[in-house]
Each structure stands twice: as C-alpha cells, then as structure tokens.
Amino acid sequence: MIFHLPRIVIYWLILFGLTFASATLRADTDIKPSFDCRKAASDMEKTICSDAELARHDRELGEVYKKIRNKMDREEKTALKQDQLEWLDNRHDRCGTNPNGPRNQSVIDCLIKHYQQRTDVLSRLLLDDATYYRESVKWKELTLPGRKKWRKLANWSASCEGRRHLEILAGYGYGIKFLQVDNQNYVMHVTCDLYAYESVYEVYLVRFTGQGIKTSLLKLPQLKLNEGNNTWKLVYDKRITGGFYKDRKLLTMLHRYSGVGNCGYLLDYKITIKPDSASAAINSARGNADCSIDKDPDQWPEIKLKK
Numbered sequence: 001m002i003f004h005l006p007r008i009v010i011y012w013l014i015l016f017g018l019t020f021a022s023a024t025l026r027a028d029t030d031i032k033p034s035f036d037c038r039k040a041a042s043d044m045e046k047t048i049c050s051d052a053e054l055a056r057h058d059r060e061l062g063e064v065y066k067k068i069r070n071k072m073d074r075e076e077k078t079a080l081k082q083d084q085l086e087w088l089d090n091r092h093d094r095c096g097t098n099p100n101g102p103r104n105q106s107v108i109d110c111l112i113k114h115y116q117q118r119t120d121v122l123s124r125l126l127l128d129d130a131t132y133y134r135e136s137v138k139w140k141e142l143t144l145p146g147r148k149k150w151r152k153l154a155n156w157s158a159s160c161e162g163r164r165h166l167e168i169l170a171g172y173g174y175g176i177k178f179l180q181v182d183n184q185n186y187v188m189h190v191t192c193d194l195y196a197y198e199s200v201y202e203v204y205l206v207r208f209t210g211q212g213i214k215t216s217l218l219k220l221p222q223l224k225l226n227e228g229n230n231t232w233k234l235v236y237d238k239r240i241t242g243g244f245y246k247d248r249k250l251l252t253m254l255h256r257y258s259g260v261g262n263c264g265y266l267l268d269y270k271i272t273i274k275p276d277s278a279s280a281a282i283n284s285a286r287g288n289a290d291c292s293i294d295k296d297p298d299q300w301p302e303i304k305l306k307k
Contacts, residue, residue, distance in 0.1 A: 061119045068125045079144045137178040142175065150176055189244065204218060207273075219236050232285075245266065267284075
C-alpha cells in the first residue's frame with residue numbers, strides 16, 4: 001500500500017530539512033579558532049573546535065599575541081614565545097580536554113575562563129611603558145616579558161639572571177612580588193635562587209616620581225647566630241635568604257636554620273624613605289637557636305638588638 005503525504009506536509013518537511021542543514025552549516029562556520037579545525041590533531045585542538053565560544057576566545061588570544069609580538073625586539077619575542085608555550089602546556093593540567101566523549105561543559109567553561117585570563121594578562125603588554133610599570137605593581141601575575149621589563153629597569157644583578165627554573169615557577173608565587181609602602185613607593189622583591197625550603201631574594205625600592213620611575217637596591221640587615229654563646233649579630237648583604245612571612249603589611253622575613261624546623265629568626269623591617277635615599281632597618285626581631293623547641297615563629301623569644 002502506498003501512502004501519499006499531503007503537499008503541505010511535504011513542504012514543511014523540506015523546509016525543516018533545509019533549515020536544519022543551514023543551521024548546522026552555520027554552526028560549523030562559526031567555529032573559527034586561531035587554527036584550521038580541519039587539521040585539528042591534538043585532544044586540546046579537538047576540544048576547542050567543539051565549541052564556538054571557546055574557539056572565539058582562542059582566536060582572540062591569537063590576535064592579541066600577534067599584536068604584541070609585532071611590537072617586540074628579538075629578545076622579547078623569545079621571552080614571549082617561552083611564556084606562551086608554558087601557558088599552552090598548562091591548559092590541560094588546569095582544565096583537561098573533552099575531544100571525543102560526551103560534552104563536558106565544566107571543561108569548556110574552565111578553558112574559556114583560562115583563555116579570558118590569559119588574554120587579559122597579555123593585553124597588558126600593549127600598554128606604553130610608563131602605564132605598564134605604574135599598573136603592574138598591582139597585578140598578581142607578570143608574564144616572562146613583563147618580568148624582563150622590570151629586570152631591565154631595575155638593573156638586577158647578575159645573581160638573578162639566567163634562572164630558567166625560576167621563570168617556570170613564577171606562576172606559582174616565585175619571580176617578582178610588590179609590597180606597597182605608600183601612594184608613591186613600593187618594595188619589589190625578586191627571587192634569585194631556590195632552596196628546598198626557602199629562597200634567596202634581592203629587594204628593591206620602586207619610587208614613582210614626577211620625573212619618572214626610580215629603583216634602588218635595599219640592603220636588608222640579617223642576623224647571624226654566634227653558636228658559642230647563642231647571641232645574635234647583625235650582618236648586611238644585598239641578597240637575603242628566607243621567606244616572606246604570612247603576607248604581613250610590614251616587610252617580614254622568616255629564615256629557618258634547619259629545614260622546616262623550629263629554629264631561626266623572624267624579622268619585621270621598617271622602610272625609611274627620604275627625598276634622595278631609602279633604607280631598611282629591623283623594626284622587631286624574634287629568634288630561636290634551639291631546634292628542638294616546638295614553637296611557632298610568632299612565639300619565639302624577642303631578640304634585643306643593640307642600636
């Protein structure tokens with residue numbers, strides 16, 4: 001038996017089919033990342049090509065990257081490429097991928113957020129130098145090219161140069177950090193080397209004046225234990241060993257003598273700023289020479305230092 005569909009039904013079926021095909025084609029056309037989806041090979045590329053919004057963010061990041069690269073010299077381009085490759089490798093660790101299985105919106109949302117943050121961070125490199133320096137003291141994350149800009153401005157010593165592992169770890173809290181002293185002055189501490197349980201730093205004062213930006217290395221006094229009579233004496237060096245303690249408003253350094261043990265010293269520094277100079281002095285000090293005593297550094301005995 002042959003059934004004949006009414007013409008109006010055939011008409012609507014044809015129209016629906018054409019509309020569906022057009023929508024599918026349009027959706028495929030809308031997916032335009034920074035690369036050709038027809039050549040997508042990695043799991044990450046396939047995941048990006050599965051979502052139009054994610055693909056758009058990938059394309060926008062690529063456009064910002066090209067704009068920045070076109071403004072850079074050869075050394076800056078190398079730093080930018082290294083920084084971007086490390087970020088690309090880190091995408092999977094933070095969000096994962098979803099190339100072939102059922103759609104996982106949490107993966108897509110995570111990648112979109114990750115791309116938005118990266119585009120914002122890289123866009124900052126398009127600022128003019130004066131604006132960049134003034135704004136970057138407030139940022140939690142600096143790119144490798146950004147850290148190199150500060151390195152050049154402050155003329156960091158050779159002891160902080162060529163530390164590849166520090167650049168990799170910069171996103172995890174190492175590299176450069178700023179502490180605001182007042183409206184015009186900041187302390188910048190730069191990681192120069194890593195030990196198993198603490199780091200070596202150089203500390204600079206950054207001053208924003210009407211004549212521009214001035215940076216100067218601060219020599220922070222430290223303590224050395226005289227083991228013969230358990231007394232402490234002041235020592236000075238351009239590099240300081242320890243860790244910045246509990247994000248206090250004061251510049252606070254904790255140095256342990258025995259790994260994560262309970263001996264060492266805890267110093268609060270006071271920064272004094274004059275029109276033509278700046279200095280750092282110990283505001284308060286606590287220390288413990290007996291590593292067997294289990295006390296938090298805040299409960300270590302106070303050290304009386306000679307003025």
